[in-house]
Amino acid sequence: MDDQRLAKQLAKTGNLMDLTYQNDWWDADNWDGPIEAGVMAKPYAAYLESLTPEQHQFLHRRMRLFSILLPELERWLQSWDLGCSFKAVYTEARRRIYTHLQEPTPEQTDWITALIAEDDQHLPMEKQVLRAQAIPMLSALLTQDDRQTLADIAAQGMAQGVLKMAQVDTIPPVAV
Amino acid sequence: MVSPVRIKTTDGQFLEGQIVPMDEGHLYDVEAFWQPILTAVGQLDPVWKWEYKLRQSQRQDSYETYSLDVDNLSQGLLFVETQQHRSQQSQRFPLVYVEMLVTAPWNRVDIEQPPWLRGVGSLLLLFSRQRSVELGYDGRVALHSLPSAEGFYHTQGMPDYGPDPDKDGLVYFEYSALPV
Numbered sequence: 001m002d003d004q005r006l007a008k009q010l011a012k013t014g015n016l017m018d019l020t021y022q023n024d025w026w027d028a029d030n031w032d033g034p035i036e037a038g039v040m041a042k043p044y045a046a047y048l049e050s051l052t053p054e055q056h057q058f059l060h061r062r063m064r065l066f067s068i069l070l071p072e073l074e075r076w077l078q079s080w081d082l083g084c085s086f087k088a089v090y091t092e093a094r095r096r097i098y099t100h101l102q103e104p105t106p107e108q109t110d111w112i113t114a115l116i117a118e119d120d121q122h123l124p125m126e127k128q129v130l131r132a133q134a135i136p137m138l139s140a141l142l143t144q145d146d147r148q149t150l151a152d153i154a155a156q157g158m159a160q161g162v163l164k165m166a167q168v169d170t171i172p173p174v175a176v
Numbered sequence: 177m178v179s180p181v182r183i184k185t186t187d188g189q190f191l192e193g194q195i196v197p198m199d200e201g202h203l204y205d206v207e208a209f210w211q212p213i214l215t216a217v218g219q220l221d222p223v224w225k226w227e228y229k230l231r232q233s234q235r236q237d238s239y240e241t242y243s244l245d246v247d248n249l250s251q252g253l254l255f256v257e258t259q260q261h262r263s264q265q266s267q268r269f270p271l272v273y274v275e276m277l278v279t280a281p282w283n284r285v286d287i288e289q290p291p292w293l294r295g296v297g298s299l300l301l302l303f304s305r306q307r308s309v310e311l312g313y314d315g316r317v318a319l320h321s322l323p324s325a326e327g328f329y330h331t332q333g334m335p336d337y338g339p340d341p342d343k344d345g346l347v348y349f350e351y352s353a354l355p356v
Contacts, residue, residue: 001298001332006305006315007354016306017195020181026295034284035297035328037319038255038276039343040225045322048281055212060282063209063249063292070248091201094248098208122189 002028064116065101070094072134085157089150093142096149100141111137179306181299183246186290193246195303198230198253202243205250210280229255229276239275242303244296252279252296256304258311261318264337264350271316271350272308277301297328305351314353320346 009019019025036045051059077090104112115130125131142150179195206226226241233239238259244252254277261273279296305315320343321329330336334349 001302001305001334001351003315003333003351003354006302007356010309010354015179016302016309017179017181019302020183020299026184029295029298031297031328031331033327034322034324036276036278036322036325037274037329038322039320039346040229040255040276041278041322042344043225044278045324048284051212051281056281058212059210060292063280063282066209067247067249074248091204095204095208120187 061112061116064119065112066098068115068119068131069097069134069138072131073097073138076135076138080154082154083158084161085154088153088157092153093146093150096146097138097141179303181244181303183244183251183296183299184294185292186294191246191293193244193251195242195244195254195300198226198233198241198243200230202245202250202253203227203230205243206253209249226253240307242300244300246293250280251283251293252300253277254300254304256307258307263316263318263352264348265352269313269316269353270311271313271318272304272311274301274304274317274319277304277319297325298332301332301334305354308351309354316351316353318348318350320348322346 006016006019009016012018034045073093074090077086077093080089082089101108101112111130111133115134118128118130177197181193181195182190183193184190203226229239229241233241233255238257240256240258242254242256243250244254255275257273257275259270261271262268263271277297277300280292282292283294283296284291301317304317308315308317319329319334320340323346326336326347329347329349334351337348337350339345340348
């Protein structure tokens with residue numbers, strides 16, 4: 001880490017993280033090994049060593065799948081106008097989707113493989129045919145029970161929001 | 177507090193991400209995505225103790241936990257202590273102490289060929305310096321590296337102060353203040 005450069009960046013924008021938007025900052029990072037720090041990281045490092053190549057491959061593939069599906073899920077749920085319930089509904093929905101895809105059917109497996117391959121091509125969004133199927137796919141994965149649960153969570157969030165506002169309204173008005 | 181960042185994949189693409197305080201959702205993500213099999217409910221975090229760290233950061237102002245999120249998934253985690261640690265140099269200035277810094281399994285170059293993202297470690301380290309600046313510690317940061325990662329901290333220009341017998345012999349690294 002070039003401290004002179006960091007100091008210049010601080011003077012310029014006050015935020016060191018702006019360096020990540022400069023390509024040459026990334027060029028300087030060519031470390032090809034572990035980065036773990038802290039005594040508490042020891043069990044995690046040992047865990048990583050214990051994984052088989054197949055398990056690593058499985059984790060990588062699942063991460064790739066969900067790094068495509070989760071932004072689509074978020075985009076879809078944003079169209080539901082959930083207001084203050086959004087985060088709770090999104091959190092539950094992603095759990096449900098995760099569960100349903102733990103053991104994908106052969107058809108789903110083929111689709112997932114093709115979806116990741118399409119993502120690897122870095123096509124413009126409008127040319128990603130399989131990604132465009134992601135929301136219908138997510139919709140098909142959610143069961144009636146899932147939908148009811150999400151609706152209940154949304155309703156609870158709304159109710160809590162209303163009750164909170166009502167509580168604010170009980171404060172006596174300030175005399176003017 | 178959300179800190180937008182940009183990060184690079186190994187095939188040269190840049191992705192938008194953000195460093196955010198860790199919450200319950202991240203806890204679930206780490207259990208669900210960083211392991212081949214999801215741990216049963218009620219048995220979260222049996223080894224890594226992230227649940228403990230999250231609770232500690234919620235209860236005590238001096239502890240902070242962060243996640244680097246890209247595409248709504250946690251790609252690396254950072255746990256820092258901000259009030260109790262002091263520089264081990266002659267003048268014992270306060271600093272940010274990195275209690276733990278880890279990257280997701282698929283970003284480990286030594287394991288994954290190719291890994292998904294590069295530079296998660298340097299990005300989280302940079303963020304810890306930013307926190308140090310925000311707290312008035314002028315960029316001072318310290319940590320104990322795992323033996324396999326010492327080379328990384330050397331490449332980051334972090335001064336090496338040798339093994340620390342109080343930390344299982346792990347090597348102590350400390351950044352001084354940034355130049356004015």
